[in-house]
Amino acid sequence: MMRQEKILLTPGPLSTSLATRTAMLKDWGSWDGDFNALTASVCADLLAIANGQAQHCCIPLQGSGTFAVEAAIGTLVSKSSKILVLNNGAYGQRMQKIAQKIGLNVATLSWPDGVPVDPAALDAALSADPSIGYVGLIHCETATGLLNPLSDIADIVASHGAELIVDAMSSFGALDIDLARMPICALIAASGKCLEGVPGMGFVIAKTSAIALAHGNSPSLALDLADQYDYLQRTGQWRFTPPTHVVAALRAAIDQYQAEGGRLTRLARYTANAKVLIESLSQAGLALFLAPELQAPIILTFHAPRHPEYQFAAFYQAMSQRGFLLYPGKLTTVETFRVGCIGAIDPAQLQQAAHAIIDVLTQLGWLNSQPKHSTIQ
């Protein structure tokens, strides 16, 4: 009997299409002109998705998304300046930690999990401290699924003459980010999120003028984006071994993204995925952690059932046996679990996942589900 592959509700890695995985069956030489053309075409398309052709460039980087965040902060922020990190979750905290590790002057504005960045508080902080030259923001805080008000924040940062660096890891390609309309110095994202490639490559879409001024900033050799960009410009090649199969898979994933209809079509599918989950689970008595108006259709955080014996590990195992992989909660004060809406998955699969969640929790005795409609099959 054929074993069905598991559906990853863990963004990311996430479920990818057969076409994307098939694109990895060929080996590429890193000196090969064909591979250089592949890199160039991927970077050009990423830049176009952000509408950044006028003033920005796209710099690819080996590694997971965090490598690209560390590279962007280390390359763009000069030691003589200061970065203000806007923190309302685990990824904001990680950005703060990265900036501190690099040895930068770091200020932080924090909000509790589930509370969006307050543009007025940011405005006041920038007025109070003119030495802040950079602001770091997480667009969609994947720890909860919260969407921060990017456009308002970008305008405020620009009005103070500061530069905005955005971790758009879990939003790029699906949510509205328009570099022609929003004053943003740099966007950071990766292959294996809303673009539905495989993990292994990050990229930074940065103002070309900012990269030109950034030589000598980075305390790291491998994570120096100014050097990476220079080398790419001069030779068409990556510095150091490129993740060839990841680039090929991303090329195929972007082809499918474009064929599917681009950003709005992708957003519509993710929105439909999220809707199915929210409706089914809330009917069964599982409450969303966030207020609905703050929720991005990327990853959903649900309160765990209020049962004294609830354990995520057992829940995870039972769901895995049903063919679905979940994410644990990432909050310290409340017991939660997370379900991703992104990847090559559609509402029918999310409906099956919702049924499985309700069924498993009911069987484990942790959910007393008396659904209003019959949601259990």
Ligand SMILES: *Cc1c(COP(=O)(O)O)cnc(C)c1O
């Ligand atoms: C996925 C993600 C990252 C990168 O995480 P890695 O584990 O390094 O890939 C960074 N920021 C956000 C908001 C993310 O969702």
